Structures are given as structure tokens and as C-alpha cells.
Amino acid sequence: MAIMKFGGVDEKVITREEFPLKKAQEVLKNETIAVIGYGIQGPGQSLNLRDNGFRVIVGQRKGGKTWDKAVADGWMTGETLFEIEEAVKRATIIQYLLSDAAQIEVWPRIKSYLTAGKALYFSHGFGITYREKTGIVPPTDIDVILVAPKGSGTSLRRMFLEGRGLNSSYAIFQDATRKALERVIALGIGVGSGYLFETDFKHEVYSDLTGERGTLMGAIQGLLLAQYEVLRENGHTPSEAFNETVEELTQSLMPLFAENGMDWMYANCSTTAQRGALDWMGPFHDATKPVFEKLYKEVASGNEAQRSIDANSKLDYRESLTNELKALHESEMWQVGAVVRKLRPENN
Structure with a gap:
């Protein structure tokens, strides 16, 4: 982890040189990553993770346009593509990439599957920061982490295919396993970040909404x-x-x-x-x-x-x-x- 000076302020920055893909693959070699939602961020993050050699499944509501899009992108029904609850049940890391409104709606259906030791991953701090409004209150025995690419999922995927990376912020809200830092950095590298800079959930959503x-x-x-x-x-x-x-x-x-x-x-x-x-x-x-x-x-x-x-x-x-x-x-x-x-x- 490098300390970089931006405008006279020291910030923690992690690059792909100091945390290469091979290290990320080693950190997550025993993990199954479920990407929940296939709308804005889901396709780019899941496809990049898959192409980078991670074990990835997709959870999505069956019968909708996004389910068909996932099938078109090569996700196989019953093998790597499941209904949301089934994907959460199978995974050790749940990337909760539904829209903010859909996260609120789906939360009661999935929270019982967030068992001890799992990680709940966000790309937006909304649900956690405003949890008194959203009702999204995670169990205390799981990791709660965030990687927020600074751009659309489309840009993330396009830049990945061009051999480039889109910068991302990362944050840890809850570290139940004492592995949250390695998990979140490995995921940030896996989804195709150029470099990662530290934030927290509140600052991420405040800056994002602004x-x-x-x-x-x-x-x-x-x-x-x-x-x-x-x-x-x-x-x-x-x-x-x-x-x-x-x-x-x-x-x-x-x-x-x-x-x-x-x-x-x-x-x-x-x-x-x-x-x-x-x-x-x-x-x-x-x-x-x-x-x-x-x-x-x-x-x-x-x-x-x-x-x-x-x-x-x-x-x-x-x-x-x-x-x-x-x-x-x-x-x-x-x-x-x-x-x-x-x-x-x-x-x-």
C-alpha cells in the first residue's frame, strides 16, 4: 500500500503493481462470488471477474430482460446463473449490485442467507449509509465491504477489454473475519480497477450523489x-x-x-x-x-x-x-x- 500525496494530503493508494492479479486470485481461490443484479454495474464486474479467472455466479430474477442478457453473455442457467436467493445461498461473497431501490426491496429475501464469514459487497454506499431509511442492516458476523468504480459498468468493461483500468475507491464497514482488507482489494483488482484509493461508505455516497x-x-x-x-x-x-x-x-x-x-x-x-x-x-x-x-x-x-x-x-x-x-x-x-x-x- 503506497502513500501518495494529493494536493498536500496523504492518501492510501493500492496499484496493480503492488497487488497483482495473481495475488488477488490466490486470496480468493476458495471463494464463490455471486453478482446480484445484472443492470448497470453487474455485467461489467461479473464479466471482468470471470475473464480474470475467479469463480463467479450471477443471481437475477428469472424471466426478465436482464436474465436474457446474462444468458446472452454466456452465463449458464443452473450452473453459473441462478435466482437471487439461490445465488446468495451458494456464494461466500455477495456483490449486491442491484439499484438502490431494488436493494431495499430484495433485502428481506436474502438477509437470512448471509451466514457467518460471508462478505457483503457494495459498489455504492447508499444502502448502508442510510440504513435507518433503507432497512439494510447486515449481520454482525459478516464482512461488509465496498469497491466503487469511478464510472459506469459499460466503461469498466470497455477499458478492461482495452487492457486499461478504471480507478475505484474501496471501503470497509465491517471486518468480522479479519480478512476484509485482502478480500476487498482482491475484488477491486479482479473487477478491473486501475488503482484503488481508500474511503468510507459515508464519504463514497456523499461524493457520488453530489x-x-x-x-x-x-x-x-x-x-x-x-x-x-x-x-x-x-x-x-x-x-x-x-x-x-x-x-x-x-x-x-x-x-x-x-x-x-x-x-x-x-x-x-x-x-x-x-x-x-x-x-x-x-x-x-x-x-x-x-x-x-x-x-x-x-x-x-x-x-x-x-x-x-x-x-x-x-x-x-x-x-x-x-x-x-x-x-x-x-x-x-x-x-x-x-x-x-x-x-x-x-x-x-
Whole structure:
């Protein structure tokens, strides 16, 4: 375990060089890993573990689309693919990768199978951090651990197939066996992490909920839409507004500052762009920081979690969500985006 200095702060980081795949395989050689849920994270994590040589089974509700997807991915009914309760019963490590709402729903059906010495694994701290709201209270004689890849399951799988790794955080909530640390690091390496950095369940979910509602999805969509609307209202064509707002950002600039950092971007653009970016960075920061402070307080108080739980509990939630997503999909900006993507050189 290396101690790395980030912004003057020492953090524990574990790399694949110091904890190679061979060591992870040795740590988990007698374990059976059940991946419960085959939606967002389940496919990527389970397939990466399988390809890395671990003993993996999948637990999923039979008859649904995700069951069929698991079959299509090579999981064999009755051999490596089971109903949820049966998979939990067979496993020594249970990767609980259902959605937060589904975790609450399924928990009463599986908790009796979480017998002494097993490990319960999460990729999101929601269920444990807000356990007084979710009812997810694990037995005291099992390990409770977390590996949270910093990206979607699709990205995790794609990067694995490219020979790369997606960075992940790890945490231990409960160490009943005194093997929780080795277990969680071995699993983190097994699912395809680039490196692993230490956190705890509370900080993972606070940062995750803030990020999803902030720069990863909510804030970025709000910023993009605001700029697009201003350009359109001032006579710019849809194509020009979209290219200047989204296409240049995602196709040209993001790959560059992902590789080299925003400081490098500032140092390697025109003097006109530098001057404007430096001048306007402050007003945007000052305008948005109060929103982020309010968002974080709502997350930390549990209000944001409760809103999510309440929304998912409504009988018409799926219908309402479908309508909201449909409106986003049919908005002018993203309809223009669909056309622009088709015109990219790789698609012609």
C-alpha cells in the first residue's frame, strides 16, 4: 500500500503493481462470488471477474430482460446463473449490485442467507449509509465491504477489454473475519480497477450523489443547455450552437484535459481563449458554488436520499420517469446531437 500525496494530503493508494492479479486470485481461490443484479454495474464486474479467472455466479430474477442478457453473455442457467436467493445461498461473497431501490426491496429475501464469514459487497454506499431509511442492516458476523468504480459498468468493461483500468475507491464497514482488507482489494483488482484509493461508505455516497447531481450529470446538462439556449436565442443555428457547446467540448477538449489536465489546456490555447477563460472562471465559480454547497448539505442531511426513496416508491414512478427522459431525449439540443454524431468521420 503506497502513500501518495494529493494536493498536500496523504492518501492510501493500492496499484496493480503492488497487488497483482495473481495475488488477488490466490486470496480468493476458495471463494464463490455471486453478482446480484445484472443492470448497470453487474455485467461489467461479473464479466471482468470471470475473464480474470475467479469463480463467479450471477443471481437475477428469472424471466426478465436482464436474465436474457446474462444468458446472452454466456452465463449458464443452473450452473453459473441462478435466482437471487439461490445465488446468495451458494456464494461466500455477495456483490449486491442491484439499484438502490431494488436493494431495499430484495433485502428481506436474502438477509437470512448471509451466514457467518460471508462478505457483503457494495459498489455504492447508499444502502448502508442510510440504513435507518433503507432497512439494510447486515449481520454482525459478516464482512461488509465496498469497491466503487469511478464510472459506469459499460466503461469498466470497455477499458478492461482495452487492457486499461478504471480507478475505484474501496471501503470497509465491517471486518468480522479479519480478512476484509485482502478480500476487498482482491475484488477491486479482479473487477478491473486501475488503482484503488481508500474511503468510507459515508464519504463514497456523499461524493457520488453530489457528483451525479453536479458536474457528472445534473450541473453539466444545466450548463450545456443554458449556453445552447443563449446561442439559439441570439440567432445561431442549431448546428453551430451544438458544435460550440457540446461537440468541441466532448470530442476535442475533454480528451486533452483528461490526458494532461485543465492547467495544460489553459497553457496551450490561444491568448484570446486564455484571457477569456481566466476572466470568466471566477464568475462561474462564484455563481455555482452556493448551489454545490446547498446540494452537499441536502445529501449529508439525508434529504436527498429520502427524496430518491420516496420517488422510487410511487406507483407511477416508472411512467413519470419515462416521460421525463423522453422530454430530455426529444429536446432540440439532443436531437441535433443525434444528427451531429452521425456526421462524425468514424460513422461515414
